[in-house]
């Protein structure tokens with residue numbers, strides 16, 4: 591490295607570090623057109639003086655549920671006063687009082703006094719404002735699975751959706767968001783809620799590698815100076831994040847890799863920065879997954895990593911033929927090992943188009959990482 595390339599202590603590779611914060615709401619939302627369209631369609635009646643519809647938004651963590659709602663709500667705020675969107679994070683605001691305080695604050699522009707506010711006073715205050723503005727209300731209950739867990743989902747939905755009965759306002763809409771796929775929010779509600787809550791289900795699937803790449807590329811354009819992140823390294827990061835099925839992993843990998851380059855006084859991210867960032871983020875997860883594996887299973891994982899790195903044939907039969915030259919395993923044991931690796935979340939076994947049991951063995955992690963973790967089980971750093 592030439593001294594001229596060294597960054598001065600006050601120089602940074604980040605044009606805008608905030609872009610890599612998880613709370614950042616991007617201007618451009620890629621690959622969520624279908625969901626945005628569906629939600630906009632539900633809310634549109636509110637612009638014509640009717641009540642907005644309701645929805646349940648479902649998808650695993652890091653699939654853009656919160657961001658989609660935030661973006662949509664920001665657009666509604668810019669476009670109209672006929673519909674007031676209120677975002678509530680139920681991880682923090684779980685009681686009816688807390689939720690109504692959020693709605694009140696959004697409508698009036700100031701927080702209600704912290705004491706002496708009865709729930710009914712808050713509701714009246716909200717209703718008066720909605721009536722004065724002739725506006726509809728849509729409330730997003732983000733991470734509503736916390737409400738369900740706290741046993742408060744029914745009460746809250748009931749109160750919000752039936753606000754109109756007592757206070758002579760339009761029926762409100764609710765967007766209930768959940769990342770707990772074992773929980774069916776629409777089925778959790780009891781009968782009195784069900785009669786007013788007919789949510790459309792809007793699903794959020796994990797992003798594909800190409801989608802992750804595009805989303806990260808946009809972040810990089812905004813957040814870094816040109817040329818800091820070489821495209822092949824972005825590719826590698828996108829692959830890892832797609833395998834992890836969580837775009838947050840990708841955003842964090844970019845941020846950490848750039849920080850490493852910055853600390854080292856370079857203007858460009860190197861492969862070693864990405865490897866370091868992967869170690870810091872992904873390796874702990876991988877180590878936990880590998881912890882319960884037997885020696886034979888680890889050895890097989892290493893062979894799979896090697897073949898995957900070489901770009902060799904990854905059908906389960908071909909992997910077996912290659913592995914048996916190195917490992918003392920028969921076909922039955924081999925298939926048991928493979929099944930264990932899949933259960934541990936280290937490989938996916940993808941059914942092929944061929945005969946019978948033949949599967950494509952797809953590594954879920956960077957081969958170098960798998961080899962490093964599985965070859966040295968006691969490695970702690």
Ligand SMILES: Nc1ncnc2c1ncn2[C@@H]1O[C@H](COP(=O)(O)OP(=O)(O)OP(=O)(O)O)[C@@H](O)[C@H]1O
Pocket residue numbers: 611612613614615616618619620621622649650651652653654655656657658768769794805837838841
């Ligand atoms: N389509 C997208 N375009 C740009 N950025 C996105 C997109 N989807 C997600 N992100 C970014 O990924 C991160 C995670 O997204 P988000 O918080 O919306 O996920 P989520 O589905 O709400 O996850 P959780 O269930 O854990 O709350 C955020 O930093 C967000 O900005």
Ligand SMILES: [Mg+2]
Pocket residue numbers: 655656657732733
């Ligand atoms: Mg979220």
